[in-house]
Amino acid sequence: MPELRYIDAIRRALQEEMENDESIVILGEDVTLGGPFGATTGLADKFGVTRVRNTPISEGAVMGMAVGASLVGLRPIVEIMFVDFITLAMDQLVNHAAKLHYMSGGQLRVPLTVRVQGGISGGYGAHHSQSLEAWFLHVPGLKVVAPATASDAAGLLKSAIRDDNPVLFLEHRALYWTGGEVGEVIEPIIFGRAAIRRAGTDATVVAVSRMVPAALEAAERLEESGTSIEVIDPRTLAPLDLDTILESVRRTGRLVVAHEAVTVGGIGGEIAAQVQEVAFADLTGPVLRVGAPFAPVASSPVLEKLFAPGVDAIVDAVQRSLAFSRDGAPA
Amino acid sequence: MTSIGAAEDRALLDLLERMWLIRAFEEKVSDLYARGHISGLLHLGIGQEGSAVGACSILRDDDYVLGSHRAHAHALAKGADPERLMAELAGRSTGYCAGKGGSMHLVALECGFVTATGVVAGSIPLGLGTALAGQQAGMGQVTVVFFGDGAGQAGPFHESLNLASLWKLPLVFLCENNGYAEFTPLSAHTNIERLTHYADTYQIPSTTVEGNDVLAVQAATEQAVELARSGGGPSFIEALTHRPRGHYEGDQAKYRELSEREEWKEKDPIARFEMYLEQQNVLSEDASEARTIEADVRQRIEAVAEAALDAPWPAPESLTSQVLAS
Numbered sequence: 001m002p003e004l005r006y007i008d009a010i011r012r013a014l015q016e017e018m019e020n021d022e023s024i025v026i027l028g029e030d031v032t033l034g035g036p037f038g039a040t041t042g043l044a045d046k047f048g049v050t051r052v053r054n055t056p057i058s059e060g061a062v063m064g065m066a067v068g069a070s071l072v073g074l075r076p077i078v079e080i081m082f083v084d085f086i087t088l089a090m091d092q093l094v095n096h097a098a099k100l101h102y103m104s105g106g107q108l109r110v111p112l113t114v115r116v117q118g119g120i121s122g123g124y125g126a127h128h129s130q131s132l133e134a135w136f137l138h139v140p141g142l143k144v145v146a147p148a149t150a151s152d153a154a155g156l157l158k159s160a161i162r163d164d165n166p167v168l169f170l171e172h173r174a175l176y177w178t179g180g181e182v183g184e185v186i187e188p189i190i191f192g193r194a195a196i197r198r199a200g201t202d203a204t205v206v207a208v209s210r211m212v213p214a215a216l217e218a219a220e221r222l223e224e225s226g227t228s229i230e231v232i233d234p235r236t237l238a239p240l241d242l243d244t245i246l247e248s249v250r251r252t253g254r255l256v257v258a259h260e261a262v263t264v265g266g267i268g269g270e271i272a273a274q275v276q277e278v279a280f281a282d283l284t285g286p287v288l289r290v291g292a293p294f295a296p297v298a299s300s301p302v303l304e305k306l307f308a309p310g311v312d313a314i315v316d317a318v319q320r321s322l323a324f325s326r327d328g329a330p331a
Numbered sequence: 332m333t334s335i336g337a338a339e340d341r342a343l344l345d346l347l348e349r350m351w352l353i354r355a356f357e358e359k360v361s362d363l364y365a366r367g368h369i370s371g372l373l374h375l376g377i378g379q380e381g382s383a384v385g386a387c388s389i390l391r392d393d394d395y396v397l398g399s400h401r402a403h404a405h406a407l408a409k410g411a412d413p414e415r416l417m418a419e420l421a422g423r424s425t426g427y428c429a430g431k432g433g434s435m436h437l438v439a440l441e442c443g444f445v446t447a448t449g450v451v452a453g454s455i456p457l458g459l460g461t462a463l464a465g466q467q468a469g470m471g472q473v474t475v476v477f478f479g480d481g482a483g484q485a486g487p488f489h490e491s492l493n494l495a496s497l498w499k500l501p502l503v504f505l506c507e508n509n510g511y512a513e514f515t516p517l518s519a520h521t522n523i524e525r526l527t528h529y530a531d532t533y534q535i536p537s538t539t540v541e542g543n544d545v546l547a548v549q550a551a552t553e554q555a556v557e558l559a560r561s562g563g564g565p566s567f568i569e570a571l572t573h574r575p576r577g578h579y580e581g582d583q584a585k586y587r588e589l590s591e592r593e594e595w596k597e598k599d600p601i602a603r604f605e606m607y608l609e610q611q612n613v614l615s616e617d618a619s620e621a622r623t624i625e626a627d628v629r630q631r632i633e634a635v636a637e638a639a640l641d642a643p644w645p646a647p648e649s650l651t652s653q654v655l656a657s
């Protein structure tokens with residue numbers, strides 16, 4: 001299979017979908033010029049500037065425009081340059097996009113895709129490094145997708161675009177230039193189906209976005225000391241494939257959830273809650289979370305490095321998890 | 332032509348020195364970034380020194396300034412210490428923000444530089460707030476908020492113009508119109524030709540000036556500040572300028588015509604001001620005083636950079652300190 005970089009896989013999915021569906025339009029800052037990372041490079045040349053529109057720095061109005069257009073026949077893809085700036089479009093996304101189908105008794109549909117990139121890399125500081133996915137999981141009516149591989153980025157983006165609901169598509173900047181195998185034909189990936197990235201027996205690690213490659217590296221390291229972990233990539237956070245996680249936890253008895261977002265109020269807590277509600281008896285110890293400390297992202301490279309959870313934190317959490325036993329005695 | 336007078340001469344040379352200080356600082360930042368000593372997303376103000384220096388030159392120490400994402404010049408013009416600023420960019424504990432802020436989040440409160448922002452138009456409403464506080468305090472304090480032309484299309488910008496006008500806030504909106512927002516020319520963002528038209532709509536007095544003419548910006552700001560101090564409310568200054576470099580360090584700026592760059596070389600705010608000073612006999616014909624100023628600030632900035640890179644990194648415990656005020 002050919003190798004594609006994550007960002008090129010995104011571009012290919014955008015292009016193929018636009019070829020197949022005339023109602024798709026892209027709206028965003030600098031998108032006619034590819035944007036700062038090149039996700040849309042060449043699309044304006046191919047599809048014209050009525051379908052690939054360079055917008056002013058007006059996130060609120062642009063999001064609202066996309067929502068409005070989606071109600072009456074277009075299938076807009078909005079690009080917000082950094083997830084941090086989605087705050088400026090929250091009203092349209094949370095109060096309108098997410099609720100219009102419901103509030104209209106099903107009359108309205110919002111086939112909208114919001115592409116954003118985020119996460120930590122490069123010392124960009126507190127306004128250009130956040131992971132905000134948990135905010136959106138809390139809003140009924142939104143779907144939230146977080147691909148970790150090039151192939152998933154392409155396949156999930158196709159599904160996002162074809163979905164009749166608003167989908168928040170979270171790309172991780174640090175993954176943009178990572179390569180991965182992508183099929184000759186990109187098939188849409190059905191939402192709500194987690195991928196088991198590595199099979200294992202001693203503990204389950206649910207890893208989100210950039211934590212997936214980190215968890216796989218942690219698995220290699222743990223294997224050296226004889227520990228076998230199963231790595232699950234949920235791929236979509238809403239809907240969440242709880243069944244795959246539960247099935248794994250029932251085998252391993254131990255669960256660690258890893259994400260780059262701040263731990264407090266992150267999705268690790270939600271997954272832990274859902275798992276213990278139905279599988280308490282199967283757990284040999286508490287569900288542990290790996291995430292960022294409770295602070296904004298500092299710009300200094302040394303603080304940024306300390307802030308970002310990674311392989312070490314996952315290894316540590318797995319080892320702590322394994323140290324528990326039900327009767328309180330060391331395992 | 333005779334020289335303008337010793338005190339005036341000194342004031343003019345101070346403006347020149349301040350612009351050179353910023354130029355030397357920014358060029359050093361660029362150099363340190365290229366050599367991997369500074370990381371982050373850096374938007375330099377090279378070529379735009381005229382507006383920052385012109386506007387800040389007539390402010391009081393207790394006036395407030397807020398900057399955009401391209402704010403090194405704004406902070407330095409308001410009097411920030413280059414060494415603490417450089418240390419901040421280098422992520423060191425001796426930086427103004429102890430390494431937590433970085434280029435887009437500079438704060439130098441001691442000199443009235445309240446904050447920069449990584450969010451386009453993000454500091455404009457904050458400027459309303461410092462202006463409101465200044466108004467309430469009744470000491471005649473004024474706020475100047477800097478932003479780019481790209482911010483002119485943001486909702487918070489328009490809401491702020493209206494509120495500042497409505498409540499007669501002592502605020503100077505200073506738009507540094509460099510013609511581009513990232514890779515896109517202003518004409519692709521709005522049909523409004525002059526950003527001052529926005530101000531007109533909200534009945535805010537406005538003027539468009541040559542932003543690379545430090546004296547023109549100074550004069551316009553002086554008028555605006557006088558109005559604000561005397562309770563007359565906000566003003567809007569559109570300073571036409573140019574960004575000769577890419578949007579951020581590393582941006583090759585391929586989207587711009589080369590000819591455009593040539594045209595602006597002649598309008599460089601420093602070269603232009605030196606020429607003016609020669610004509611006014613403030614500088615001698617060979618501009619040797621200017622070369623001395625330049626050499627001195629470059630030497631100073633070398634020392635600043637060295638000190639910044641020698642400074643200690645932040646302690647690990649600082650990562651989670653100061654999330655809340657205690």
Ligand SMILES: Cc1ncc(C[n+]2csc(CCOP(=O)(O)OP(=O)(O)O)c2C)c(N)n1
Pocket residue numbers: 029057059081085088374399400401449450451452478479480481482483509511512513578
């Ligand atoms: C709300 C928001 N949207 C998008 C961005 C990304 N961005 C950073 S700078 C910039 C262009 C700003 O242009 P302008 O205001 O003219 O300032 P200049 O860079 O020219 O100084 C954009 C779009 C951002 N930082 N904040």
